[in-house]
Amino acid sequence: xxxxxxxxxxxxxxxxxxxxxxxxxxxxxxxxxxxxxxxxxxxxxxxxxxxxxxxxxxxxxxxxxxxxxxxxxxxxxxxxxxxxxxxxxxxxxxxxxxxxxxxxxxxxxxxxxxxxxxxxxxxxxxxxxxxxxxxxxxxxxxxxxxxxxxxxxxxxxxxxx
Amino acid sequence: xxxxxxxxxxxxxxxxxxxxxxxxxxxxxxxxxxxxxxxxxxxxxxxxxxxxxxxxxxxxxxxxxxxxxxxxxxxxxxxxxxxxxxxxxxxxxxxxxxxxxxxxxxxxxxxxxxxxxxxxxxxxxxx
Numbered sequence: 001x002x003x004x005x006x007x008x009x010x011x012x013x014x015x016x017x018x019x020x021x022x023x024x025x026x027x028x029x030x031x032x033x034x035x036x037x038x039x040x041x042x043x044x045x046x047x048x049x050x051x052x053x054x055x056x057x058x059x060x061x062x063x064x065x066x067x068x069x070x071x072x073x074x075x076x077x078x079x080x081x082x083x084x085x086x087x088x089x090x091x092x093x094x095x096x097x098x099x100x101x102x103x104x105x106x107x108x109x110x111x112x113x114x115x116x117x118x119x120x121x122x123x124x125x126x127x128x129x130x131x132x133x134x135x136x137x138x139x140x141x142x143x144x145x146x147x148x149x150x151x152x153x154x155x156x157x158x159x160x161x
Numbered sequence: 162x163x164x165x166x167x168x169x170x171x172x173x174x175x176x177x178x179x180x181x182x183x184x185x186x187x188x189x190x191x192x193x194x195x196x197x198x199x200x201x202x203x204x205x206x207x208x209x210x211x212x213x214x215x216x217x218x219x220x221x222x223x224x225x226x227x228x229x230x231x232x233x234x235x236x237x238x239x240x241x242x243x244x245x246x247x248x249x250x251x252x253x254x255x256x257x258x259x260x261x262x263x264x265x266x267x268x269x270x271x272x273x274x275x276x277x278x279x280x281x282x283x284x285x286x287x288x
Binding site: 033035042043044045046047048049052053055057058059060061062087088089090091092093094095096097120122123124 | 183184185186187188189190193194196198199200201202203204223225226227229230231232233234235236237238263264265
């Protein structure tokens with residue numbers, strides 16, 4: 001059977017129900033952050049088993065010049081150059097950002113804000129946001145009760161049997 | 162010093178997307194300085210070439226996501242930073258120096274001694 005409308009396909013319907021479940025009940029996805037100014041540094045968000053990783057391009061800034069703070073469910077990243085770069089000469093062209101910046105990211109409810117760690121390498125600020133213990137993905141063990149023996153089916157079968 | 166359009170370069174750049182990095186150009190007495198923002202680049206991957214009065218810099222943005230990462234939001238560029246500069250004969254090509262730190266490449270292009278502004282000492286004869 002070929003569905004005439006995408007929305008009517010059972011898979012899509014299921015997917016949309018799943019999205020509603022995730023967004024509505026758990027609220028565990030990042031809201032898309034907004035880049036209000038084109039001069040704002042680029043920001044990426046990745047998700048993995050440990051939690052989320054936010055990366056911000058901050059060339060030329062040191063860790064002292066960066067600040068990451070969390071209030072309520074919003075993480076704010078600020079950067080400000082301490083003291084103007086003093087270089088002799090005349091600027092023929094000046095394109096690099098000179099002003100400070102601020103980016104805000106709404107955190108999902110499923111993270112542990114106390115475990116946030118930041119590091120800086122090659123002008124990329126990396127902020128690791130761990131998942132709250134209760135929200136970590138885990139395999140739910142399914143026990144199958146049989147007449148002779150019971151074994152968790154979640155284990156990989158071995159040749160020993 | 163003028164710039165040339167990256168898309169018309171013939172330096173054998175592959176098909177990866179090219180992006181112009183933000184730069185500051187500074188002209189001082191002894192050198193021209195090029196400061197380029199290259200966030201996410203590994204220092205060893207930066208290529209600076211000088212040929213026939215053209216200075217080119219190319220730097221691939223290192224891929225930071227792993228197989229287990231799921232992308233949730235992306236604003237950063239994927240590809241290579243690339244930019245060319247036409248260098249006048251004020252510069253001593255053999256003396257160009259480059260350093261990379263905190264995502265910023267600084268190129269020092271010393272001026273040839275004969276082109277530096279200098280004060281000519283006036284010999285005063287007192288007789």
